[in-house]
Amino acid sequence: MADTIIKMEDLAFSYPAEEGNVPLAALNGVSLSIERGSFVAVLGHNGSGKSTLAKHMNAVLLPLGGKVWVDGMDTCDENLLLEVRRRVGMVFQNPDNQIVANVVEEDVAFGPENLGIPTEEIRQRVDAALQAVGMEEFVLQAPHHLSGGQKQRIAIAGIIAMEPACIVLDESTAMLDPSGRREVLDTVRRLNREKGITIVLITHHMDEAALADRIVVMDGGRAVMDGAPKEILTRMAELRAIGLDVPHTVELLYGLREDGFDVPVDALSVEDCADAIVAALAPRA
Amino acid sequence: MLKDITLGQFFPGTSLAHRLDPRTKILLTVVYIVALFCAESFVSYGLMVALLITGVKVSGVAPKALVKGLKPVLFIICFTAILNLFYTPGEILVQFWVLKITKEGIFTAFFMALRISMLIMGTFLLTYTTSPISLTDGLEALLGPLKKVKVPVHELSMMMSIALRFIPTLIEETDKIMSAQKARGADFESGSLLDRAKALVPILVPLFISAFRRADELAVAMECRCYHGGQGRTKLHVLRYQPRDYVVMGAYAAVLAAVLVLARFGL
Ligand SMILES: Nc1ncnc2c1ncn2[C@@H]1O[C@H](COP(=O)(O)OP(=O)(O)OP(=O)(O)O)[C@@H](O)[C@H]1O
Ligand SMILES: [Mg+2]
Numbered sequence: 132m133a134d135t136i137i138k139m140e141d142l143a144f145s146y147p148a149e150e151g152n153v154p155l156a157a158l159n160g161v162s163l164s165i166e167r168g169s170f171v172a173v174l175g176h177n178g179s180g181k182s183t184l185a186k187h188m189n190a191v192l193l194p195l196g197g198k199v200w201v202d203g204m205d206t207c208d209e210n211l212l213l214e215v216r217r218r219v220g221m222v223f224q225n226p227d228n229q230i231v232a233n234v235v236e237e238d239v240a241f242g243p244e245n246l247g248i249p250t251e252e253i254r255q256r257v258d259a260a261l262q263a264v265g266m267e268e269f270v271l272q273a274p275h276h277l278s279g280g281q282k283q284r285i286a287i288a289g290i291i292a293m294e295p296a297c298i299v300l301d302e303s304t305a306m307l308d309p310s311g312r313r314e315v316l317d318t319v320r321r322l323n324r325e326k327g328i329t330i331v332l333i334t335h336h337m338d339e340a341a342l343a344d345r346i347v348v349m350d351g352g353r354a355v356m357d358g359a360p361k362e363i364l365t366r367m368a369e370l371r372a373i374g375l376d377v378p379h380t381v382e383l384l385y386g387l388r389e390d391g392f393d394v395p396v397d398a399l400s401v402e403d404c405a406d407a408i409v410a411a412l413a414p415r416a
Numbered sequence: 417m418l419k420d421i422t423l424g425q426f427f428p429g430t431s432l433a434h435r436l437d438p439r440t441k442i443l444l445t446v447v448y449i450v451a452l453f454c455a456e457s458f459v460s461y462g463l464m465v466a467l468l469i470t471g472v473k474v475s476g477v478a479p480k481a482l483v484k485g486l487k488p489v490l491f492i493i494c495f496t497a498i499l500n501l502f503y504t505p506g507e508i509l510v511q512f513w514v515l516k517i518t519k520e521g522i523f524t525a526f527f528m529a530l531r532i533s534m535l536i537m538g539t540f541l542l543t544y545t546t547s548p549i550s551l552t553d554g555l556e557a558l559l560g561p562l563k564k565v566k567v568p569v570h571e572l573s574m575m576m577s578i579a580l581r582f583i584p585t586l587i588e589e590t591d592k593i594m595s596a597q598k599a600r601g602a603d604f605e606s607g608s609l610l611d612r613a614k615a616l617v618p619i620l621v622p623l624f625i626s627a628f629r630r631a632d633e634l635a636v637a638m639e640c641r642c643y644h645g646g647q648g649r650t651k652l653h654v655l656r657y658q659p660r661d662y663v664v665m666g667a668y669a670a671v672l673a674a675v676l677v678l679a680r681f682g683l
Contacts, residue, residue: 191636213642221640228630229637233581234549240652242641247648254652275584289641 136202136297136329137165137188137219143196144183157183159352160197165331167296170323172340172360173333175349176374181333184349185301188331189219202296217246220290222303226282227275235261235277235285236270242293253292260292263326264318280311284318291322297329298322304339316342337364337378341399348375361397380404387411425540426547432660433475433545438554440661444668445542451672452531452538460678461530467671468534468541477544485540486533493532501525548580550653557655570646582630589626593619 142161148154157180165171175181186192187199190206202218204211220242223229232238236257243253261267264284274282283303290298300319304312316339322328332343340346346363348356350373356363364370367377367385377385384396384404398407428434433441448467455461472479486493506520543551556573563569594604597618604615 189640191640213644216640216642221637223633223637225630225633227585228633231581231634231638231641232549232577233584234547237549237652241638241643244650244652245642245644247650250650250652250654253650257652273584274581275588293642 134167135164135200136167137163137331138200139163139187139197140199141197142184142187142194142199144187144192144194146183156352158187161352161354162197163347163354163357165297165329167329168323168327169345170320170330170343171332172343172346173331173349174335174337174340174346174363174375179349179373180352181349182301183352185221185299185331185333188297188299189221190215191221213246217242217293218295219297219299220293220295222283222286222290222298222300224302224305226279226286226306229286230274230282230289233273233275235266235272235274238274238285239288239292242289246293256292256294257288260288263291263322264288278311279307280314283307283311283315287315287318287322291328295328297331299331299333301333302335305335312336312339337376340364341378348373360399364399365396384408425543427477427481427544428547429476429545431474431476431545432664433471433477433541435658435660436545436664437655437657437661438546438550439558439655440657440665441542441546442551442554442558444665445539447668447672448538449535451675452535454672454679455531455675456527456679460675461527463671463674463678464534467668468538471538471541475541475545477541481544482537482540486536489532489536493529496532497525497529500528549577552577552580553651553653553655570649574646578634582627585630586623586627590619590623593622 140162142158142163143156144158145154145156159180161180161184173181173184183192187194187206188201190199190201190212193207199206201215204215206212206215230238231241239257239260240253243256248256257270258267261270264287266281266284266288269277269281269285274285277285286303287298298319300315304315307315319330319332320342323330330343332339334340341360341364343360346356346358346360347354348363348370355373356366356369364378365381367381370377376382378399380399380401380403381396384394384398384407387394387408388396392408392411394407394411398404448464451467452464455464472482501517501521501524502515504518504521504524506518508516508518509522510517546554552573555576556569559567559569559572594602598604602615602618604612606612607615
């Protein structure tokens with residue numbers, strides 16, 4: 132219990148309905164505990180409630196039913212609002228719509244400035260945060276001259292400067308090209324490993340989810356699967372039934388299995404998959 | 417092509433004019449404008465021209481860039497000058513039909529044109545040497561006392577800096593939408609004024625919709641980063657007057673005093 136950073140209990144939420152309609156539940160009794168220092172991926176097709184879930188993690192939305200605690204603090208307590216938001220930072224999809232200032236250092240300083248941190252310390256935090264995302268040479272650049280991946284790293288730096296315990300990324304790689312996506316993923320993995328920051332990665336990409344320690348699958352406002360990537364990503368039939376794909380590697384291994392090869396189905400990365408196939412072929416050769 | 421437009425142009429640099437505190441520069445620009453309107457004679461105008469030239473020299477801004485800034489208002493300058501030329505009563509020099517040119521008219525027209533040009537060049541000197549951020553910071557600090565009478569100074573300066581932040585983004589977006597509409601056969605360059613205005617509608621509508629969506633997302637992102645108004649907010653860059661600020665302010669005060677004294681003696 133001590134090391135749960137975010138705890139949700141029977142969380143329910145629905146957006147205010149348009150006139151004449153009955154409000155549709157966006158979250159339908161989600162119970163979830165996220166451990167400090169873990170790397171959790173959240174999967175789900177469009178409209179399954181991923182963003183709604185994310186917004187409950189830092190009190191942007193407040194539960195209509197159930198409870199959410201961040202580091203033991205009830206998110207409904209208005210006095211704790213800033214502290215909750217400081218501990219759980221959020222990176223969004225569109226890099227352009229979350230950058231506030233037109234100089235990189237000013238943007239990274241925005242969070243600490245709001246928290247009333249003394250000037251000298253803001254300076255240190257900004258430099259440290261930019262270093263942590265590998266963008267220190269861009270301190271004085273204008274953000275609109277940067278690439279998408281670089282902008283997202285600046286957004287991450289802006290959150291790190293608040294010294295959070297957890298970073299939630301809501302499809303933050305969706306608008307990026309493959310190299311930008313790799314930049315962002317490498318950055319968050321490093322922050323997770325080296326600084327022990329908890330990462331919640333919301334994504335559509337199976338290969339991104341495969342990087343996590345744990346995967347939560349959402350469908351219709353419920354958490355329908357929860358477990359290690361090797362366990363979740365190999366449940367092909369179930370994933371297909373809720374409109375998700377399995378990684379190409381898993382699909383290939385399933386196919387080989389059906390054709391009578393003795394391969395494991397839980398080799399997720401391309402390298403592991405190749406090794407598994409080679410191992411299966413070796414006795415025949 | 418739209419990307420070439422830069423509002424409130426700024427030329428980065430390290431000259432004395434660049435390093436001055438933005439508050440100093442804003443104050444000096446105000447003093448300069450007041451002095452311009454007090455100046456009435458060759459001597460005092462000479463003093464002001466000298467001041468402007470010194471400013472330009474110190475800033476290292478190319479005089480060409482300043483003159484270029486005059487282009488959009490050239491019409492207004494000429495118009496005012498011509499009005500003054502013909503409609504100032506006094507000692508008549510030339511007369512044809514109802515138009516008469518007076519000696520006083522020539523002087524007023526000349527001084528008017530000079531005054532407007534110098535006013536514009538002076539303000540451009542401010543924006544050329546001060547980054548938009550320090551400009552907003554300076555304004556916020558200078559207007560700070562107005563907070564006491566409930567003027568939302570912090571909010572206004574936040575709006576201004578967000579507007580500055582989004583100008584390039586929105587320009588880029590306009591460019592994209594225009595290309596998309598052109599690809600569908602839209603024509604923005606020919607036809608009557610009305611036709612061209614109509615052609616703008618398919619650009620403005622998507623632009624507005626997207627601007628609202630951006631505003632919505634930005635507001636949430638700002639909340640997530642603990643923004644809660646100006647209360648208890650600290651700053652990465654705190655403005656501090658340096659000795660150079662006092663020296664330059666002193667020099668300006670002396671020039672203003674000289675212009676006022678000269679005006680008093682009708683010079
Ligand atoms: N601001 C809103 N107002 C009303 N309904 C909303 C709003 N945002 C989301 N919804 C609805 O809530 C449900 C869950 O949406 P949510 O954005 O959480 O899904 P998601 O899993 O993040 O989807 P996506 O992959 O498209 O981002 C959907 O049915 C959606 O239509
Ligand atoms: Mg979403």
